[in-house]
Amino acid sequence: MGYPTEASGSLIEKKPTVVFVLGGPGSGKGTQCANIVKHFGYTHFSAGDLLRAEIKSGSENGTMIQNMIKEGKIVPSEVTIRLLQKAILQSGNDKFLIDGFPRNEENRAAFEVIMLIEPAFVLYFECSEGEMERRLLGRNQGREDDNIETIRKRFMVFLESSIPVIEYYESKGKVRKINAGKPIEEVFEAVRTIFTAQDDKIAA
Ligand SMILES: Nc1ncnc2c1ncn2[C@@H]1O[C@H](COP(=O)(O)OP(=O)(O)O)[C@@H](O)[C@H]1O
Numbered sequence: 001m002g003y004p005t006e007a008s009g010s011l012i013e014k015k016p017t018v019v020f021v022l023g024g025p026g027s028g029k030g031t032q033c034a035n036i037v038k039h040f041g042y043t044h045f046s047a048g049d050l051l052r053a054e055i056k057s058g059s060e061n062g063t064m065i066q067n068m069i070k071e072g073k074i075v076p077s078e079v080t081i082r083l084l085q086k087a088i089l090q091s092g093n094d095k096f097l098i099d100g101f102p103r104n105e106e107n108r109a110a111f112e113v114i115m116l117i118e119p120a121f122v123l124y125f126e127c128s129e130g131e132m133e134r135r136l137l138g139r140n141q142g143r144e145d146d147n148i149e150t151i152r153k154r155f156m157v158f159l160e161s162s163i164p165v166i167e168y169y170e171s172k173g174k175v176r177k178i179n180a181g182k183p184i185e186e187v188f189e190a191v192r193t194i195f196t197a198q199d200d201k202i203a204a
């Protein structure tokens with residue numbers, strides 16, 4: 001896949017800037033992404049939101065996706081990547097926050113192979129399970145997976161499948177870890193520092 005841009009009259013391939021936003025369920029990924037969009041001009045795609053929209057659209061995969069989400073399981077990468085790819089191509093932007101993805105090694109490897117994109121960095125919201133559980137039980141978005149039984153399964157999946165992805169990017173020096181247990185405004189101050197540094201790097 002290419003991202004053609006006109007430069008000096010010739011067509012060159014310019015890859016978009018991608019930031020993966022990771023953290024346990026309820027760590028505040030969606031909340032902070034909305035702030036980053038407002039201040040730094042990124043386009044935000046939540047893999048979970050795209051999957052929920054796919055269920056609503058009446059897609060042939062809808063029932064499978066719904067069952068996996070209810071069980072806190074990770075949907076096969078081909079489905080999620082197809083949705084992300086479509087959203088990226090339709091967006092018209094070249095800076096993306098990809099929230100809640102990659103959630104396991106399969107997600108990570110498949111994205112790299114299919115999209116041929118490496119993240120600029122990985123934003124990791126670190127938060128205790130107790131705090132995340134409180135937030136999810138108070139989220140009130142009518143989500144079928146915000147009940148204590150599914151929340152426990154999601155925590156297990158996070159520890160077993162998503163932490164190894166974060167460790168992989170840590171070994172490449174790409175993880176920017178944030179203490180997400182603080183109030184929203186304080187978390188955003190830490191986030192702002194990281195994105196300001198990234199903007200300075202691009203401008204340099
Ligand atoms: N720093 C915070 N302190 C307290 N509550 C928060 C904080 N960040 C987010 N929340 C609330 O917690 C819930 C989960 O946040 P959300 O952004 O949806 O997390 P995630 O996308 O990581 O699951 C929401 O109801 C949100 O308003």
Ligand SMILES: Nc1ccn([C@@H]2O[C@H](COP(=O)(O)OP(=O)(O)O)[C@@H](O)[C@H]2O)c(=O)n1
Pocket residue numbers: 023024025026029030046047048049051068069070072073074075076080099100101102103107145154
């Ligand atoms: N990459 C992804 C992201 C989400 N999902 C599914 O969607 C559910 C909700 O993801 P989400 O990112 O909206 O959840 P939060 O972490 O925001 O609470 C996950 O528990 C998975 O079942 C997935 O299968 N693969």
Ligand SMILES: [Mg+2]
Pocket residue numbers: 029030046048100
């Ligand atoms: Mg979310």
